[in-house]
Amino acid sequence: MTHTAPTRRTVVTAAAAAAAVLPMAAATTARAADGPAFHHGVASGDPLPDGVLLWTRVTPTPAAVPGSGEGPDTEVTWEVARDAEFRTVVASGSVTASAASDHTVKADVRGLEADTAYHYRFAAGGAQSPAGRTRTAPATGAAPAGLRLGVVSCSNYEAGHFAAYRHLAARRDLHAVLHLGDYLYEYATGSYPADPVRPHRPAHEIVTLADYRVRHGHYRTDPDLRALHAAHPVIAIWDDHETANDAWREGAQNHTPGEEGDWAARRSAAVRAYFEWMPVRPAVEGTTYRRLRFGTLADLHLLDLRSFRDQQAGIGNGAVDDPARTLTGAAQLDWLTSGLSASDTRWHLIGNSVMISPVAFGSVPAYLLGPIGECLGLPAGGLAVFTDQWDGYTADRDRLLGHLHERRVTNTVFLTGDIHMHWANDVPLRAATYPLSPSVATEFVVTSVTSDNVDDLLGVPPHTLSGVAETAIKAANRHVRWLDMDSHGYAVLDVTPERARMDYYVLSDRADPAATSTLARSYQTLDGTQRVTRA
Template sequence: MTHAGPSRRAVVTTAAVAAVLPLAAAPRAGAAEAPAFHHGVASGDPLPDGVLLWTRVTPVPGAVPGSGAGPDVEVEWEVATDAGFGTVVARGRSTASGAADHTVKADVRGLRPDTAYHFRFTASGVRSPAGRTRTAPADQAEPDNLRLGVVSCSNYEAGHFAAYRHLAARTDLHAVLHLGDYIYEYGTGQYPADPVRRQEPAHEVLTLADYRVRHGHYRTDPDLRALHAAHPVIALWDDHETANDSWRDGAENHTPGAEGEWRARRAAAVQAYFEWMPVRPAVEGTTYRRLRFGRLADLHLLDLRTFRDRQAGTGDAEVDSRDRTITGRAQWDWLTSGLSASEARWRLIGNSVMISPVAFGSLPAFLLGPIAECLGIPAGGLAIGTDQWDGYTHERQRLLGHLHERGIADTVFLTGDIHMHWANDVPLNAALYPGTPSVATEFVVTSVTSDNLDDTLGVPPRTLSGIAETAVRAANRHVRWVDMDGHGYAVLDVTAERAQMDYFVLSDRADPAATSSRTRSYLTRSGTQRVTRADDPIA
């Protein structure tokens, strides 16, 4: 995603580095040489018979993320049906080694479907905090519903992670879906220019040690740790887990030579990601995979960075080329065959960039530039967001045609990246809509903290956004609603009859105690492929 502001490299001073040391970065005087679990626990990728567990052990006080310091340590894990661990149903051992930044993953199997469990780790007699997780329903089960928290775009320096705190407090979620930009690669003050709080390392992350330190520093956030301890997280990546506007062979925010070779940087970012995230890679080095929730829903998780062609330039007719891909051939075949073969009532697609086309009509020039920063579109006014599916129009049309021609109904794209809430129909031909059918729907979640329209303009929310929202809806009849100002999260609830998204906004991203309120709800009823407003929130 393209951002303006101080866009290239920051000079890192010794004083700046010292000012943003991570929590527990150095041993306290008299600290015991005993393991610690400073970064919490996590779980992810639930299956009917299992779940992936995660933690990071600090074997000795100086063995901070990215340091390579500290001995290997044996770690025990256990899973119980009760919070007191009176009935332990699975246990095992692993080794936290410096080669994996002292992170530990346990792919636990043999559990019961659709069941809540508690888990914890132990190293040298020291116990981790306990976490709670949940398995998926059995493949042939008919669950009443699937309820997911939905988040995207959590820039540490742009604000506090209150959205995570509010989701962690909910007891009705089966999992949380993170749609990308879990971390950001920028140096301090690059984006945003005026940080709410400071990250570590202070410089832009380039090396394996850098990415490990950045992931580790994010996990010092209490709300992020609480989210991971409360719910299994299903995560895919977007661009900032490596570098802004990344593609197969490079990124906008990567300078070959001065910042090393792209393949080395990407390999470092990918290694750190899989070390630190509770993600089970289906294909080595990617995050595209599929999870099933009984016969109610299949969740297809896309990787739209690893295989894509380079983004086209402003006004470049190349966006319509038949040869351009955002998915890559293997992932395309996997996705389309999976959609065709699905026997679930709903096909949910975890989609890191927006698939709905967006035109901007007569949007005032003073608003087009700031919106371009959020959407990643050319500031000159062209209705093409080349980092979105708008930059790969032929492949988008092939996918929508695949859904239409094969009669694949009840497909919902769940999207992040653009720092705004949206509810869209996904038309077969947007220019003729509603004269042509809608073949899917799309719910887009805003950012946890990253800048959106009012932040970019430096004005209070709802000051100017109404003008932009009205212009966007006038030029795009398939856009049912857009909120260009709020930060927050969403909750998706899927039943046999409908899929509904409740959208929430925070009172102030700069306030660690920010409150949360529901702003709108939209749903799509089975068989309609259209979005309508829901008067009532999810029960």
């Protein structure tokens, strides 16, 4: 596996990125005006040593748009080749697209070679899809020299353009892209943010199955999102906005039963549309927690922190420490801890949708607490703990971190999204006595692709007022090594046997479709240390 050191500044224009992905994002072939078409691109995901999951959507007739429930059953063929010209096809098959699945189709292809790049495409009724490129995982017992993952989170269509996806699509050194949740947002146009950069569809808040399908379909009209899916396999988990803001087991902050119906019905619709439109295998029915392996170098434990959690605690009532309350659910926590103990890989990566590192706010000025709280999904009335994060469920966190410490599980790295900020943290066993208390893991948090962060909410230039809060938070939390509360962007995780490094990239302007990308910082954790240092 190749490894190239990132440059301090990478400037990729829209034209250059388009040229880089052209073989995978080419237009559909000529077809009859009323015949099938592939308007939503192609995708792959969840790579295994012998296979990968392929996805597309066919529009069989012009009326059969996402969420319409219209259109005939349509046979869709697929093929996988070693070369971009499809001269050497190694696997092929067919699947039927129907209105029952919104004319989305998946092919779980097996029998491929490990750690190998492949090209794939679909066809139906004389129309051919764009071609995509994917890659299988290393063999289970192989010892790869490295693993490189793009890492993204929180992509609100109305808040800006998906330039982060364009930059990742243009890279050829990635093995996959990890999406840590909030792939889409459920709000009505103009709700968040109040002044959209571009409107999404439908214009109203999505509640029904048809609504969620339309919103997924509209996101897939974005050329940068289509390019990302065509260029790399995507490994995705969900957070809350795939259903509704601050979701929990039996409801959500952004769900009003009297006006928006039964929560179980809304959640069922959102989950069904998600699995229709995303290249994801549900390991447990209706959830996204599952595990992938990359030889003996790393395993990737992917969490679902919305389906089983208790309702978020009120601030200041002590409920965050109630041992009966759970974030993960007992079964998922047992699955995670047993998997960590049994693993024989060098690194244990955990795809984690909400931050696990504890944070106290120290002397953060009052005028900054509101915008910070909004990024964190907290009530406006106060800011004691991150109640939507692991800070609101301390018993589960204590069980997990205690397990890492007692079983001497080393090299655990949490990869986290959700809070629209870049962070690099040690994860202490007991934060109050850190650094006397040991660090049992590390955490790399990626900022949002587009969703509002502190400077957006304050309406000020980036890296002005937020600097006060960043200094106060680091002073009150010695395990926080770095944070950036204002930038939008993405990250690249680079893992070798010796270290796991996170390269943090920031965009010049989320509202600019041709935004440039700059490497802001790099942090790493060395083998066996459980500590973050600047790289």
